[in-house]
Amino acid sequence: MSQTQIYLLDTYRGEITTRILSSGKEGARPWIALEDNIFHPQGGGQPSDRGWIGTIPVVAQRLPTIADLVLVTAADDTAQTALAHLTEGTTVTATIDLPQRLANAALHTAGHLINATAGRRGLTYAGCNHFPGQARVEFQPSGPVDSAAIQRDIESAIRDLIADDRPVHASASGDGPRTLVIDGLCEDSCAGTHVARLGLLSDFQIRSVKVKGDRVRVGYDVAHAGLVA
Numbered sequence: 001m002s003q004t005q006i007y008l009l010d011t012y013r014g015e016i017t018t019r020i021l022s023s024g025k026e027g028a029r030p031w032i033a034l035e036d037n038i039f040h041p042q043g044g045g046q047p048s049d050r051g052w053i054g055t056i057p058v059v060a061q062r063l064p065t066i067a068d069l070v071l072v073t074a075a076d077d078t079a080q081t082a083l084a085h086l087t088e089g090t091t092v093t094a095t096i097d098l099p100q101r102l103a104n105a106a107l108h109t110a111g112h113l114i115n116a117t118a119g120r121r122g123l124t125y126a127g128c129n130h131f132p133g134q135a136r137v138e139f140q141p142s143g144p145v146d147s148a149a150i151q152r153d154i155e156s157a158i159r160d161l162i163a164d165d166r167p168v169h170a171s172a173s174g175d176g177p178r179t180l181v182i183d184g185l186c187e188d189s190c191a192g193t194h195v196a197r198l199g200l201l202s203d204f205q206i207r208s209v210k211v212k213g214d215r216v217r218v219g220y221d222v223a224h225a226g227l228v229a
C-alpha cells in the first residue's frame, strides 16, 4: 500500500486518524510512516512540520534510503522510546502544529510571489530559504542592480496581488509532482504548502535587498492572517 500525501491536497488539515503504514529504525532512531500523511518534510526551502502522534512530540523527515515515504521521527529522547512502541497497522491520531504550518505556508507562498514579480524585472531565480526570520529569495541579475528600486517595485507589486486576493491552486495530486498556479502570475512545479488565497497573507514586507557576490538577495517577512505572532 502506498502513502497518501494529504499535506499536498490540503494545507489546512491539522489532524487525522489513520493507520501506521510502516515502521523501522535509522540507526538507533525509530520512525513510523502514516498511511494518510499530513506532515510536510523539509524541502523547497520550507522547514519540516512538527506535531504529535497521540501525545508523542514528533517531526517529519525524509531519508534517502526510503525516499518514497514521508517519515515521522521523535522530537526528543523521551518521545523516541514511546515512538518505538508503535507498530505497523496500529491506528493513531496525528496532529500537526497548525500555526507553525500556516506561518510556513505563508512564507513559502510569498516566495512564489517574489520569484514571479522579480522575474519580470530581469532577475533570474537562483535559490531560496523560507525559514521564519531568515526568509529570502536569491537571484542572478542581468545588469546593474538598483536595490532601492527593486525593493519598492516588488513590495508594491506584491501588496497589489495580496489586495487582489487571487486564489492559489495546486493540481490535485496526492503523490506529486504537481503544479502550483496563481492566476495570471505563475505556474510553478512545487511540492510545498500554500495559502488558499493571497488575501490570507498579512504584514508582508521586503526586509532588505542586498547584493552578495553575483547574487541579489531579497529578504522578506509575511504572516498568515488570523494567527497571533
Ligand SMILES: [Zn+2]
Pocket: 108, 109, 112, 180, 190, 191, 192, 193, 194
Ligand atoms: Zn510552492
